[in-house]
Amino acid sequence: MKNDIILAGVGGQGILSIAAAIGLAALENDLYFKQSEVHGMSQRGGDVYSHFRLSDKPVLSDLIPHGRANLIISVEPMESLRYLPWLSKHGWLVTNSNPYNNINDYPPVEEIISEIKKIKNHRIIDAEAIAKEAGSLKAVNMVMLGAASHYIDLNFSSLENSARSLFRNKGEEIIEINLKALRAGRDA
Amino acid sequence: MNRLLLLGDEAIAQAAIDAGLSGMYAYPGTPSTEIMEYIQASAVAAERRIHREWSANEKTAMEAALGMSYTGKRAMVAMKHVGLNVASDSFINSAMTGVNGGLIVVSADDPSMHSSQNEQDSRFYGKFALIPCFEPSSQQEAYTMTFDAFELSEKYRIPVLMRITTRLAHSRASVERVKYPVPQKELKLPDDPVQFVLLPALARKKYRKLLSAYDSLKYDIRISKYNTFTDSKRRELGIITCGIAWNYLMENLSEAETDLPVLKICAYPFPADLIKEIVNRCSEILILEEGYPIIEEGVRGILDNGAKILGRLDGTVPRDGELNPAIVAKALGMPVSHGKNVPEVVKMRPPSFCKGCGHSDTFNALIEAIKPWGQGRIFSDIGCYTLGALPPYNSINSCVDMGASVTMAIGAADAGLVPSVAVIGDSTFTHSGMTGLLDAVSKNSPVTVIISDNLTTGMTGGQKSEGTGKLEQICSGLGVERNHIRTITPLRKNHEENVRIMKEEIEYMGVSVIVSSRECIQTASRRKKTGASNE
Numbered sequence: 197m198k199n200d201i202i203l204a205g206v207g208g209q210g211i212l213s214i215a216a217a218i219g220l221a222a223l224e225n226d227l228y229f230k231q232s233e234v235h236g237m238s239q240r241g242g243d244v245y246s247h248f249r250l251s252d253k254p255v256l257s258d259l260i261p262h263g264r265a266n267l268i269i270s271v272e273p274m275e276s277l278r279y280l281p282w283l284s285k286h287g288w289l290v291t292n293s294n295p296y297n298n299i300n301d302y303p304p305v306e307e308i309i310s311e312i313k314k315i316k317n318h319r320i321i322d323a324e325a326i327a328k329e330a331g332s333l334k335a336v337n338m339v340m341l342g343a344a345s346h347y348i349d350l351n352f353s354s355l356e357n358s359a360r361s362l363f364r365n366k367g368e369e370i371i372e373i374n375l376k377a378l379r380a381g382r383d384a
Numbered sequence: 385m386n387r388l389l390l391l392g393d394e395a396i397a398q399a400a401i402d403a404g405l406s407g408m409y410a411y412p413g414t415p416s417t418e419i420m421e422y423i424q425a426s427a428v429a430a431e432r433r434i435h436r437e438w439s440a441n442e443k444t445a446m447e448a449a450l451g452m453s454y455t456g457k458r459a460m461v462a463m464k465h466v467g468l469n470v471a472s473d474s475f476i477n478s479a480m481t482g483v484n485g486g487l488i489v490v491s492a493d494d495p496s497m498h499s500s501q502n503e504q505d506s507r508f509y510g511k512f513a514l515i516p517c518f519e520p521s522s523q524q525e526a527y528t529m530t531f532d533a534f535e536l537s538e539k540y541r542i543p544v545l546m547r548i549t550t551r552l553a554h555s556r557a558s559v560e561r562v563k564y565p566v567p568q569k570e571l572k573l574p575d576d577p578v579q580f581v582l583l584p585a586l587a588r589k590k591y592r593k594l595l596s597a598y599d600s601l602k603y604d605i606r607i608s609k610y611n612t613f614t615d616s617k618r619r620e621l622g623i624i625t626c627g628i629a630w631n632y633l634m635e636n637l638s639e640a641e642t643d644l645p646v647l648k649i650c651a652y653p654f655p656a657d658l659i660k661e662i663v664n665r666c667s668e669i670l671i672l673e674e675g676y677p678i679i680e681e682g683v684r685g686i687l688d689n690g691a692k693i694l695g696r697l698d699g700t701v702p703r704d705g706e707l708n709p710a711i712v713a714k715a716l717g718m719p720v721s722h723g724k725n726v727p728e729v730v731k732m733r734p735p736s737f738c739k740g741c742g743h744s745d746t747f748n749a750l751i752e753a754i755k756p757w758g759q760g761r762i763f764s765d766i767g768c769y770t771l772g773a774l775p776p777y778n779s780i781n782s783c784v785d786m787g788a789s790v791t792m793a794i795g796a797a798d799a800g801l802v803p804s805v806a807v808i809g810d811s812t813f814t815h816s817g818m819t820g821l822l823d824a825v826s827k828n829s830p831v832t833v834i835i836s837d838n839l840t841t842g843m844t845g846g847q848k849s850e851g852t853g854k855l856e857q858i859c860s861g862l863g864v865e866r867n868h869i870r871t872i873t874p875l876r877k878n879h880e881e882n883v884r885i886m887k888e889e890i891e892y893m894g895v896s897v898i899v900s901s902r903e904c905i906q907t908a909s910r911r912k913k914t915g916a917s918n919e
Contacts, residue, residue, distance in 0.1 A: 232556075234498065256631045277727050
């Protein structure tokens with residue numbers, strides 16, 4: 197078993213929480229993994245990404261080789277396309293449809309969506325609507341994790357456990373919102 | 385739980401706690417910041433009363449760590465690679481004095497300059513100072529090595545340099561902890577009361593001692609478990625790797641289901657006889673180093689007429705930038721896989737000021753205030769406000785090293801560029817700007833120093849800033865005239881007034897300081913937040 201996952205988004209969108217959730221689930225299942233992330237300057241509204249490598253054998257490189265990722269999970273549509281050089285021919289691209297527009301030359305959303313549709317295996321999710329429905333716009337990241345969970349070799353219940361432990365210091369209400377978001381993402 | 389989910393930085397931090405650390409010293413700098421942050425947040429560190437406060441800069445941190453070591457206790461100091469330049473005076477002399485309690489100096493290099501001004505390789509400093517250097521290839525190795533680094537430090541009574549790079553520092557994996565942590569050391573002063581006295585007559589003796597100890601140190605490093613030679617039947621190509629370059633190599637070899645003779649170097653000074661061994665066995669040698677071609681230069685030597693060497697110096701591997709699996713595959717002559725290209729519709733998304741950031745209001749006021757004198761006279765520094773170089777501001781003309789804004793403005797004013805303005809952050813000012821300001825006061829330079837004060841060390845994530853609440857007092861103490869120390873609040877509603885104050889001080893033909901003070905929007909919102917966080 198080997199899952200090479202790229203997480204993409206904009207600084208502040210919570211992609212490191214997605215990574216942490218997968219990491220905790222991997223730990224629970226005694227799987228090997230390495231997860232490389234970006235800290236520092238680009239976190240100020242720049243593009244951020246994380247390489248997550250999950251396997252039943254020891255993981256060597258911290259970085260996914262080009263053309264080998266099984267999955268891109270993106271919290272932002274344009275960002276999902278930035279990592280296509282890493283996506284394998286049979287890989288899945290799962291992205292939020294709502295743009296995060298903090299630059300002057302942000303392209304028309306239709307153009308982005310039409311590029312995404314050129315990828316054979318893609319899922320486009322209105323994660324904002326689902327997160328809102330679950331109780332908080334901030335839970336967009338958990339919606340995306342739920343939507344991508346079909347392509348990750350982990351039990352969904354392990355991901356639920358991770359969400360519980362990630363938000364355990366935030367109180368029951370926040371835990372429930374995030375679990376709801378995770379499940380609604382899975383069913384989307 | 386004995387297995388933890390840790391960044392490379394955190395693995396070192398956890399190991400130091402488990403190895404009986406008594407004092408942790410650091411100045412924030414990507415990619416090293418998380419080492420101190422982890423120890424600050426650790427309940428065990430609190431229980432063990434490990435000293436763990438930020439220092440004003442890397443030099444004061446290094447010296448305080450050396451002081452902790454003087455008392456016989458174990459100490460660690462962490463910094464980013466360019467921080468080691470700042471700490472280099474005490475770092476190099478600490479090899480001369482030696483240590484009492486074990487001392488580890490962690491330097492986190494940033495090849496490809498993800499968040500830095502250069503990609504210098506800290507291993508050079510180890511060689512320069514005759515200090516042994518460890519370079520872990522994985523989080524688990526980083527954990528284990530920290531224990532061995534303390535042991536080695538105490539055995540040879542010398543600091544040990546631990547060099548990591550961005551990808552290890554900021555990559556997470558599960559790490560197995562030791563069952564029985566090492567107790568902290570008791571206070572015990574050095575047997576030799578002048579061990580730390582580098583008077584020339586004493587220093588000459590100490591240097592000879594350092595040189596002679598270096599030979600046995602080399603032997604210890606040679607037999608270290610961190611330098612391993614794995615042979616194979618193949619003879620056409622042998623590989624020498626160090627640190628995380630080994631991961632990229634093994635990724636490619638295991639993918640291709642093949643093997644090659646591999647010498648993995650994770651401890652320095654590098655083992656010359658192991659290098660000779662692999663060179664003698666193979667017709668060609670490929671050297672894979674994350675960073676500068678240090679081993680490669682050593683192996684080639686000046687004459688470079690021995691074995692056929694491939695590496696960064698002959699272009700087999702790019703001369704600059706970090707390695708990755710694709711670069712290593714290409715160097716091995718293996719096929720390189722590639723997905724689709726990035727479609728043209730994808731635009732750059734550079735970092736930018738957060739919405740509502742005080743720095744942006746400061747720049748808006750400064751751009752208007754300086755207009756009458758024209759462009760090309762704003763010297764800046766290192767921090768979030770360096771983003772003033774990007775559109776729509778395009779307003780700063782320098783960003784060189786911590787504190788250089790003040791001193792470069794002085795030099796430019798000396799040359800006749802009057803007025804010259806420095807823009808420096810509060811934490812950068814207390815790191816290395818204060819001495820420059822003293823220079824300005826001493827010669828009454830016609831410069832205006834704008835301290836863009838966000839009450840924190842912002843760029844690295846909001847650590848304590850040493851000058852918070854004291855900046856005016858510090859400037860006044862350094863001799864800036866009280867009526868030319870102005871404090872403004874960078875808000876849009878104060879724009880006109882701020883422009884006026886800036887103009888007044890820029891016009892003044894002496895040293896003036898404007899403290900433009902408003903809390904970082906990130907730390908402010910974290911402080912106010914009581915509920916959810918999805919970050």
